[in-house]
Amino acid sequence: xxxxxxxxxxxxxxxxxxxxxxxxxxxxxxxxxxxxxxxxxxxxxxxxxxxxxxxxxxxxxxxxxxxxxxxxxxxxxxxxxxxxxxxxxxxxxxxxxxxxxxxxxxxxxxxxxxxxxxxxxxxxxxxxxxxxx
Numbered sequence: 001x002x003x004x005x006x007x008x009x010x011x012x013x014x015x016x017x018x019x020x021x022x023x024x025x026x027x028x029x030x031x032x033x034x035x036x037x038x039x040x041x042x043x044x045x046x047x048x049x050x051x052x053x054x055x056x057x058x059x060x061x062x063x064x065x066x067x068x069x070x071x072x073x074x075x076x077x078x079x080x081x082x083x084x085x086x087x088x089x090x091x092x093x094x095x096x097x098x099x100x101x102x103x104x105x106x107x108x109x110x111x112x113x114x115x116x117x118x119x120x121x122x123x124x125x126x127x128x129x130x131x132x133x
Contacts, residue, residue: 002130004051008044008121011037019113028102031109035098038113042090045124049083052128061091081123090117 018034021027046068047057053071058064068087072079093112098104124130 002048002051002128004044004048004057005121005125005128005130008041008048008124011041011044012117012121015041015113015117019110028104031104032099032102034113035094035104035109038117039090039095039099041117042087042094042120045121046083046087048124048128048130049078053078061095065091078127081127083120083123086116086120090120 015034015037018030018037022030022034043061043064046064050057050064050067050071053075054067056067058067065084065087068084072084090112093105093108094117098109
């Protein structure tokens, strides 16, 4: 498994655990932390794509998004997976709305965290040949 994707999977596992802890306690801090770890998993998975297809990992969300956009424009299979749109959705819902603003819209956050982020990681593993699921 690629080094970025390995980190992504660890972050994702922590996010799922914190989501479960939130479900038991309803402690909003746990939900916000779970959302941020899931966002971190998306970032690391995106780094895996950029490393495999672009070679350079930019610093910062805007530069990373721009690099992902450029890679998608040059590679039709990537474009079909809509990684950039999925990245933007996670950035807005998990990172900005839930973690920073505390506006954790349910079930949107839990669905993104439990289904969409996992699918993104799995798609990145398939694309980059790092299928150690």
